[in-house]
Amino acid sequence: MSIYNQLADANEIRLLYLHCGRKGEPIECTIKHHLFSSKLAYEALSYEWGKSDRDVAPIQLNHSTHHVRKNLWQALQHLRSKERPRIFWVDALCINQRDVKERNHQVSQMGKIYESATNVVVWLGHSDCMSSWALKFLLEIRVGELATRYKMFCQGDTRTRIAKDTLEAVSVLCQRPYWNRLWIIQEIVLA
Numbered sequence: 708m709s710i711y712n713q714l715a716d717a718n719e720i721r722l723l724y725l726h727c728g729r730k731g732e733p734i735e736c737t738i739k740h741h742l743f744s745s746k747l748a749y750e751a752l753s754y755e756w757g758k759s760d761r762d763v764a765p766i767q768l769n770h771s772t773h774h775v776r777k778n779l780w781q782a783l784q785h786l787r788s789k790e791r792p793r794i795f796w797v798d799a800l801c802i803n804q805r806d807v808k809e810r811n812h813q814v815s816q817m818g819k820i821y822e823s824a825t826n827v828v829v830w831l832g833h834s835d836c837m838s839s840w841a842l843k844f845l846l847e848i849r850v851g852e853l854a855t856r857y858k859m860f861c862q863g864d865t866r867t868r869i870a871k872d873t874l875e876a877v878s879v880l881c882q883r884p885y886w887n888r889l890w891i892i893q894e895i896v897l898a
Contacts, residue, residue, distance in 0.1 A: 709805075717812065721802070722794050785830070795828075
């Protein structure tokens, strides 16, 4: 039995309600239909699907067990709140992947879906000390600060050098499988 009801309108999308929970508890979600509007409040999840349909984990979706790829399961486990439900648009769950006509139509709508999201969450996978270090460094760089450092660097100021370990951490972060996806260009540009 399918978890998907037919979309009634070309302007309709599904949103995933990720219910509250603590680490270790089963992941519970509900899919609801909504007419698309720029005022609709949801987050879009950008992530790598993973290579294998066999590496899956269960979630409760509309009160029945549904298996999702492990990377998506890990993202949902990490992103759910302890206090309140979160609302996401997740391509693997909000699009009926078995309905080619629907899938093609929804894919053509992804630009406006990502552009209208209140927030786009990029799931790169679980953090480790290298990724935490790299993200901390990247968050510290501001456009104005970067321009100042670049100007100083061009003038030979050695204080602008970035530690080799920091560059290595950024390099390792950029080698994660997420960055091999062509779709990320659209998802990030529209975020």
